[in-house]
Amino acid sequence: MVENAVRKVRDEIENAVVAGDFAPGDRLDEVQLATRFGVSRTPVREALMQLSAIGMVELRPRRGAIVVSHGPAKIYEMFEVMAELEGLAGAHAARRLDAKDRAAIAAAHEGCRAAAEANDRDGYYYENETFHFAIYAASRSDFLAEQCGALHRRLRPFRRLQLRVSNRLRASFEEHDAVVRAIFAGDADQAKALLRAHVVVQGDRFGDLLSAYAETARRKTG
Amino acid sequence: MVENAVRKVRDEIENAVVAGDFAPGDRLDEVQLATRFGVSRTPVREALMQLSAIGMVELRPRRGAIVVSHGPAKIYEMFEVMAELEGLAGAHAARRLDAKDRAAIAAAHEGCRAAAEANDRDGYYYENETFHFAIYAASRSDFLAEQCGALHRRLRPFRRLQLRVSNRLRASFEEHDAVVRAIFAGDADQAKALLRAHVVVQGDRFGDLLSAYAETARRKTG
DNA sequence: GTCTTCTTCTTTGTATACAAGAGCGACTAA
DNA sequence: TTAGTCGCTCTTGTATACAAAGAAGAAGAC
Secondary structure: OOOOHHHHHHHHHHHHHHHOOOOOOOEEOHHHHHHHHOOOHHHHHHHHHHHHHHOOEEEEOOOEEEEOOOOHHHHHHHHHHHHHHHHHHHHHHHHHOOHHHHHHHHHHHHHHHHHHHOOOHHHHHHHHHHHHHHHHHHOOOHHHHHHHHHHHHHHHHHHHHHOOOOOHHHHHHHHHHHHHHHHHOOOHHHHHHHHHHHHOOOOHHHHHHHHHHHHHHHHHHO | OOOOHHHHHHHHHHHHHHHOOOOOOOEEOHHHHHHHHOOOHHHHHHHHHHHHHHOOEEEEOOOEEEEOOOOHHHHHHHHHHHHHHHHHHHHHHHHHOOHHHHHHHHHHHHHHHHHHHOOOHHHHHHHHHHHHHHHHHHOOOHHHHHHHHHHHHHHHHHHHHHOOOOOHHHHHHHHHHHHHHHHHOOOHHHHHHHHHHHHOOOOHHHHHHHHHHHHHHHHHHO
8 A cells, every 4th residue: 555565564464463473472573574574674664663553563662573462351352342333333334224235245244154154264254354344334434444444453363263162153153144134124223232242252252262362372382 | 652753753743733733635745854853764754654554644655645634524433433432431431430530530520620611722622631531541441441542632633623612611511520420320321322422523513613624724725 | 609780792773875656847749 | 839758856665874772691799
């Protein structure tokens, strides 16, 4: 979008973090990253600052960048805020839905159905993302869609972990189905409530997520 | 926080934009800014990238940075999202309030009262900010408080304009008063509804805001 | 033997230099 | 006279060099 080298470096680092190549707490050395990506330190620095603005890495003065490690409370809070914003987007979508948005949501929903029935976790992960972004777009609020998208990207690593839990694929799809029905019926309140419940991570699901998160951290250090 | 020069430059530019020294659409020349602040282009670039991440300036590849100009729809959307997040923060505050947070909110509220009674707009602007940040903190959700703070800063220029409208000071204070009562009573739903209504800009207030915004733009070009 | 301090080395933060792309103007041709 | 193309200049994007700050290790003293 804005530059070439820094954008490339930023995306690469972001993907590496999401994929787990860099674990939380890992130190990101500027010169190492520069040589790894074949650029100078300047674009690496700018990429790190952008990631710091997103909240993916932490920049400590004179001490370099580390991948942020979120405590359980923070993770819960992030999902809670995401739930609130998605609820708002869903309510708007239910009120403002037009044929094009309806088609986009329906298509993404069908993609999720196929992946869920095939028990294809990676596939579902991507289709799920498409589904949620379709709802953001259908809110017809550019700013809200932006905010939702940014937060969604920030939560990517955790969303992926969630799908590890057995049977979560099917449960997630069932929740999607109810959300879609509410939006298509134009029931804003219902869409808001269902979407909020779908996104927020509470009870058993929160415990499941935490244990999966702890496991990846353990796997990384070992 | 992170660096010295870039932080200074970033804050200076942010203040200049909020104060109206740079109008929406103005081009921000890197070398001009560098000489103005007595630093090299490197920290200026990093500051601009951070501001771009916040959404205060827009970076166009090979074409420099311009101060973003928001259309009416975008402004409305931003206040709407702010209202939703503040509502959530208020609900949390009502449920989780402890003595320290209660004292902080009460103190800020009294500050607002004094400024409102003295009809001191600048004073109210600052006390109002303190009041809202006290509620964010009282939510006891670090992430939510962060998000609210970031969005609040982004809306600063408009909040200031709002207070220009005659009698808005008193009306704003009355709304605060109701919010405070709901939070202190532990009524989460009421706090959420009142805070949301206080923040969202609708009806006449939106028209007032837009005309004030248009006027500053006109004053700048003229 | 351990703790403290000094020195050195690594790493970040800033500046400057160089290259490449985009915009604008001038000149030529129709 | 107007339109198109070529070239120049200005500005951004990247690299590298230099300086300062912190951390770590070694040496000396208690």
